[in-house]
Amino acid sequence: MPTMPIILYPSKILRVVSTTIKDYKPKAYSALIESMIETMVANKGIGLAAAQIGKNIRLIIVQTKEGALPLINPKILFESWKKETSEEGCLSIPKVFGLVKRSRAIKVSAINREGDKIEFRAEGLFARVILHEIDHINGALFIDKAKKITSGKEYLKQYDGEK
Ligand code: CO
Numbered sequence: 001m002p003t004m005p006i007i008l009y010p011s012k013i014l015r016v017v018s019t020t021i022k023d024y025k026p027k028a029y030s031a032l033i034e035s036m037i038e039t040m041v042a043n044k045g046i047g048l049a050a051a052q053i054g055k056n057i058r059l060i061i062v063q064t065k066e067g068a069l070p071l072i073n074p075k076i077l078f079e080s081w082k083k084e085t086s087e088e089g090c091l092s093i094p095k096v097f098g099l100v101k102r103s104r105a106i107k108v109s110a111i112n113r114e115g116d117k118i119e120f121r122a123e124g125l126f127a128r129v130i131l132h133e134i135d136h137i138n139g140a141l142f143i144d145k146a147k148k149i150t151s152g153k154e155y156l157k158q159y160d161g162e163k
Contacts, residue, residue, distance in 0.1 A: 003039040004053040009093040009141065018056040018137040024072050026115050033113060036061050037068040045091045047129040049136030052092050060133035064126060071110035074134055078107035087150055088132060088142045095155050098146030102131050
C-alpha cells in the first residue's frame with residue numbers, strides 16, 4: 001500500500017472520537033498498518049493516529065528506538081503526577097509548534113500488531129508521543145492544550161474557521 005495523504009487541521013475528521021476496534025485480526029489490518037508506518041516515516045513524523053489518514057478507529061503508530069510500534073485500542077492505565085512541559089508539533093498542523101504539559105511517565109495497555117494484549121510503561125518523549133496520539137483518537141489536538149504557541153501562530157490564524 002502506498003503512503004496516504006494526511007488530514008489537515010481544521011478538518012472535522014480530526015475532531016471525531018474514534019471507535020474501538022472490536023475484532024482485531026493481524027491479517028485484516030496489516031496493509032493499513034504498513035501504509036500508516038510508511039506515511040509517518042515519509043513525513044518524518046514520530047507518531048500517527050488513524051484519524052490523521054481519515055479512519056476514525058482506535059489505532060495509533062508510535063516511533064520507538066526499535067522501530068514503529070502499532071497500538072490497537074491503547075488505554076492509559078496510569079499517569080504520573082509529575083508533569084513535564086515540552087514543545088510539540090503535529091503532521092496535521094504543519095509549521096505550528098507549542099509547549100504542552102504532560103505526564104512524565106505513563107502505563108499503557110493495548111493490543112499489539114500480533115493481536116496480543118500488552119501492558120508497558122513509557123516515559124519522556126515516548127510517553128509524550130503516546131499521549132499525543134491518544135488525544136488524536138479522542139478528537140483532541142495539541143493546540144487545545146498548548147499553554148503557548150511557540151511558532152506558526154500565523155498559520156493557525158489562517159484556519160480560524162473551525163469551532
Ligand atoms: Co498529531
